[in-house]
Amino acid sequence: MTAGHAARCAAGKAKRTAWTLFTLLLSLATFVAAAPLRAAEFSGGYDGIAEAAGMALTLSEVERRVVGRLTLPSGTAYTLNGERARPGDGDAQGALRVAGASEDGAFFHMEERPLGLQFLFIPARTDGTPDLAVAREYSFLKRGVRPTVPQQAESRYKPAPEEAADIVTFIDGFRSWSPADTARHYASLPDKARGLLLLYDHATAELMWRLCEARPEAGTPTASRLAEMQDRQQTDCETYLPLVEAARKGGLFPEFLRRSLFQLELVRATALCDRGETPAARCADVSALAAPLVLRWRRADAIMRDLAQAGGVTVPETAAQTPAAAVATAADSAQAEAPAAAPAIRTGRGMPLPLIRPGTEDQGVSDFEPDVSTITLQAVKTYRLPLARP
Numbered sequence: 001m002t003a004g005h006a007a008r009c010a011a012g013k014a015k016r017t018a019w020t021l022f023t024l025l026l027s028l029a030t031f032v033a034a035a036p037l038r039a040a041e042f043s044g045g046y047d048g049i050a051e052a053a054g055m056a057l058t059l060s061e062v063e064r065r066v067v068g069r070l071t072l073p074s075g076t077a078y079t080l081n082g083e084r085a086r087p088g089d090g091d092a093q094g095a096l097r098v099a100g101a102s103e104d105g106a107f108f109h110m111e112e113r114p115l116g117l118q119f120l121f122i123p124a125r126t127d128g129t130p131d132l133a134v135a136r137e138y139s140f141l142k143r144g145v146r147p148t149v150p151q152q153a154e155s156r157y158k159p160a161p162e163e164a165a166d167i168v169t170f171i172d173g174f175r176s177w178s179p180a181d182t183a184r185h186y187a188s189l190p191d192k193a194r195g196l197l198l199l200y201d202h203a204t205a206e207l208m209w210r211l212c213e214a215r216p217e218a219g220t221p222t223a224s225r226l227a228e229m230q231d232r233q234q235t236d237c238e239t240y241l242p243l244v245e246a247a248r249k250g251g252l253f254p255e256f257l258r259r260s261l262f263q264l265e266l267v268r269a270t271a272l273c274d275r276g277e278t279p280a281a282r283c284a285d286v287s288a289l290a291a292p293l294v295l296r297w298r299r300a301d302a303i304m305r306d307l308a309q310a311g312g313v314t315v316p317e318t319a320a321q322t323p324a325a326a327v328a329t330a331a332d333s334a335q336a337e338a339p340a341a342a343p344a345i346r347t348g349r350g351m352p353l354p355l356i357r358p359g360t361e362d363q364g365v366s367d368f369e370p371d372v373s374t375i376t377l378q379a380v381k382t383y384r385l386p387l388a389r390p
Contacts, residue, residue: 070119118138178214
């Protein structure tokens with residue numbers, strides 16, 4: 001055998017060996033790609049963060065079944081019973097039942113996250129079906145896990161439009177925007193649009209909460225709009241935000257958001273009627289629904305105070321008496337002999353708005369029935385309508 005022949009044989013053998021190794025590696029890669037990725041188990045304890053602060057979640061997973069317990073800050077506990085959607089998937093869903101109850105009271109859907117999970121709480125309608133319109137999403141961090149990424153790495157807010165948004169775009173999007181974006185777009189709304197929103201008490205209460213959270217800088221248009229809202233509500237953010245926090249702890253806050261959403265939908269429908277994009281019959285229905293709500297207007301701090309007290313939460317002492325009520329009490333002491341007519345302030349259009357008369361803070365509008373909520377409150381207070389009588 002010549003040296004050249006031997007070299008050619010060695011090269012051929014090396015080539016066959018390399019091809020065999022390549023074939024094996026390709027088969028292994030194909031097998032790994034075809035094999036489903038197994039999701040991590042849900043089993044363990046989780047603590048709520050951000051809006052879920054104070055909540056606790058305990059889960060146990062056996063094969064595809066996921067059971068556990070969800071505890072709210074108010075102390076209400078739900079038993080959790082569900083399963084993974086498919087083997088290996090990183091999400092699960094099922095039903096929630098108040099401890100000791102005989103029927104399911106809510107539903108859930110949860111998805112894995114690198115440091116915990118996202119939990120969607122879906123209340124049930126009266127007929128037992130899930131009501132996705134009022135569902136709330138919460139973030140939970142697995143116990144024993146420390147975040148290693150900055151909180152800003154993945155914002156939970158959706159980006160807001162850079163240009164000014166109209167009233168319909170604002171209503172459709174502000175609940176997913178950051179408080180700063182919400183305040184910026186609210187300030188850029190036309191006067192007519194803002195005036196329409198301020199006619200509805202629960203919608204205004206939600207907007208004031210978000211604008212107060214934004215804490216706009218003094219001297220900006222956003223701060224000016226917030227100041228106008230505070231003057232109308234006869235309170236300030238330092239008094240109002242503790243009341244909101246107390247209302248959220250009481251467990252009845254989803255009811256407030258549901259009523260706010262209903263009022264916002266009426267504003268949206270009214271705007272579409274003004275544009276001529278809605279049939280006349282539908283517009284008449286909207287007006288019929290809106291009129292009683294406008295006439296039963298209540299202050300934002302009163303709404304939050306009643307929600308907190310109905311949920312068994314003690315109202316913060318700093319918010320027990322609003323600044324306007326304190327001023328009224330002082331005026332009442334100085335002029336105890338002969339009460340004068342209700343003082344008035346002037347709006348930008350020069351329309352007088354009657355303030356609450358000292359000593360009559362608990363009186364409502366006598367011409368109309370008191371507001372009837374879909375929840376049972378121990379004591380529902382009504383307040384004088386802050387508009388001039390016709």
